[in-house]
Amino acid sequence: MGKTLFEKVWERHVVHKVSPSTDLLYIDKHLIHEVTSPQAFSGIEKRGLKVFRPENTVATADHNVPTKDQHLPIREALSRKQVEKLSENCKNHGIELYGLGHPYQGIVHVIGPELGITQPGMTIVCGDSHTSTHGAFGSIAFGIGTSEVEQVFATQCLLQKKPKTMRIKVDGELKKGVLSKDIILYIISKISSSGGTGYFVEYAGSAIESLSMEARMTICNMSIEMGARGGMIAPDETTFEYIQGKEFAPKGENFEKAVADWSQLKSDPDAEFDSEYVFDAADIEPMITYGTNPGMGIKLNELVPAESDLNDENARKSLAKSLNYMGLHQGEKLIGKPVNYVFIGSCTNSRIEDLRLVANYVKGKKKADNITALFIPGSKQVELQAKEEGIDKIFSEAGFELREPGCSACLGMNEDKVPEGEYCVSTSNRNFEGRQGPGARTLLASPLTAAATAINGYISVAE
């Protein structure tokens, strides 16, 4: 029997078989940030250890940084202390840090790919669940907890139970105005926010193959939102072209060799998956969420579901609770609903293509008066590129401000928050209660839907 892409990459990294289901896995790249690493550093220090392979480790500060005046000391004391602790730890352990002020700083899942750190066939981990983003390159990438960060620090390995495999195919041609964010919100609405638990997903099919690398990243990014540990896409010409010339990508002859190897990384035609879904691209339309988990999504022109549509008692209870939190009603139409906040950013949608798309849409238009919009680029490099392309000007003419990079209102850890009770159309990945600030009500959507909403001041489909 043939092997899946996942199995091929996994097997390359098995250092030791611990039991039939559990392996000791070698980790090629360990990405770290300020929030989930300090306890892991103190953990290894308590054991009298140093980071075993600092050269496999890269650090940035992203979760807890301000998105204004990054050249000044962080005002909030606890945040400042956490970011300083990261610098101190990296220095003590010889780890490369792209901290505040560094031209490579940015959201950890944005900088890995843009610097060529992320490559096909690798194992990549980070103390952050959206590490699945890097799977877009055909790597096994997944989020870990702080004890596991400590494990990787100490040994460059992880004990892992091998997950089951799932393939999700999207075939056919996408309708105009449908973005990769819509594809993944659609998939999650079908599979549910826990339907992928225990699985590692491979996305395939002609609609997926037609996507750019950045669009593929958006899809893999949200794998965790259906419970899957990660998602991956077989590397192809689009992948190789993207990687070529990036700062830390293999160069010259090494690149040729790498491409020859990476080209082998695909599921064999007779490979079997533990679970498989097939979707038709033509069925997908711009999506939006109405509830408090990412599985609660509908097409923009559909109505919020009613309890009578559901046959499971717990699902009815969850719906009622979510709608109560969101201040929405069963059967309500979302298009046309006034919204005061729009957030364009996060590791899901803050790359240059996202900014270009939004700029293209808002060019020559003005935001609605009621709208407060946050535009947070994913990295310093994205910010610079946007300025070079004049995107910052287009934004300011439309009444928006392009800030400095970080996670920002995606998780509401810094001061960028959505106030209690307010609706926010957001390009991020989680609509959990309070995610964007206590009492904030998040509606997840694509950058295009967010842009159209910002211009109109109410939930809108981009023409």
Added chain:
Amino acid sequence: MQKISIIKSTAVPLPEDNVDTDQIIPARFLKATSREGFGDNLFRDWRYNSDGSPKEDFVLNNDKFQGEILVAGKNFGSGSSREHAAWALYDYGFKVVISSFFADIFKSNALNNGLLPVQVSEQFLNKIFKELEKDPGTIITVDLPEQKVSVDSIGLSESFEISDYKKKCLINGFDDIDYILTLKNEIIDFEKQRVKFS
């Protein structure tokens, strides 16, 4: 890590599905650089109003329910990988979480911190909820060596799964790093032949 073996305790019911880690511990409380003290903010926004006063209808504010066992709806611990969620539950005083389904990362985080996730059938879970509703003093026994959870008062029990390796770790209070360090030479050998291009 503290050892776990048999836990016999009253329990706290939280019959909600999809309790995500942002609810267990909101991001704004993740600024600490140590592992301690997160219990104070466990379920912060469900537990307290914005002025800091307790929300009367939340179960942790209900004196009737106490104990080392949290019983929660399905898909517990979804969302963010923050281990702070496991630390907060443990710091608050929970030793066991019972649910019919756990999110993957939460489950490993819990196991790595001596917090035992016990997965039971939905039916069994619903029976526990009913029993706790009838009698908040209901004692639940979680026997890790036997991999069995039981409610003695109604003669109900079910077995649960855990890998042999993790079970050994929890019973002995060992963690993964102690074990992996014994394989250091294999790791170094592996590195000599691993696929690498830059």
